[in-house]
Amino acid sequence: MNWAEENLKVTKFQNGDNIFEAKDNRQWVELGYAKLPAFMITEFGEVHYNFYAVTDGRKLSPKGYKLPTYYELNSFINNKESFSELPRLGYRVKGLGILNGVGSQGLYWTKTSVETNKIVEPLAYYLYIDSHSTRLLKEASSSGFSVRCLIDNT
Numbered sequence: 001m002n003w004a005e006e007n008l009k010v011t012k013f014q015n016g017d018n019i020f021e022a023k024d025n026r027q028w029v030e031l032g033y034a035k036l037p038a039f040m041i042t043e044f045g046e047v048h049y050n051f052y053a054v055t056d057g058r059k060l061s062p063k064g065y066k067l068p069t070y071y072e073l074n075s076f077i078n079n080k081e082s083f084s085e086l087p088r089l090g091y092r093v094k095g096l097g098i099l100n101g102v103g104s105q106g107l108y109w110t111k112t113s114v115e116t117n118k119i120v121e122p123l124a125y126y127l128y129i130d131s132h133s134t135r136l137l138k139e140a141s142s143s144g145f146s147v148r149c150l151i152d153n154t
């Protein structure tokens with residue numbers, strides 16, 4: 001697995017269209033409820049995206065890179081790949097927009113959504129890293145996580 005050198009920090013899609021920037025927690029929540037692609041920059045310079053930005057057809061990842069799928073990351077976890085190089089820069093809590101887990105948790109979107117029709121808001125898979133474990137979990141699309149691309153060798 002070949003990760004990009006750093007977390008994604010783009011403010012435009014691959015086609016040049018702007019991604020909505022939330023300037024505060026209230027705007028983050030409003031953009032999530034509206035199901036609009038959005039990002040928010042933390043006070044540490046990290047960029048968190050909602051899943052609507054991750055799955056937007058205008059493509060979040062730069063050319064030559066791709067967003068990891070659930071299946072790729074699950075294979076890496078099962079093969080005991082190391083994720084220690086990925087920083088633990090926290091996440092934005094859905095429905096509140098507040099920053100949580102900085103320094104202790106790294107949450108990274110996959111581009112894989114969860115197949116279900118029993119919920120109001122779509123769920124998506126993400127990579128969860130802390131000092132004890134690395135797992136793939138599910139979360140609401142309006143949450144804010146980091147994005148780390150893979151180099152696209154196809």
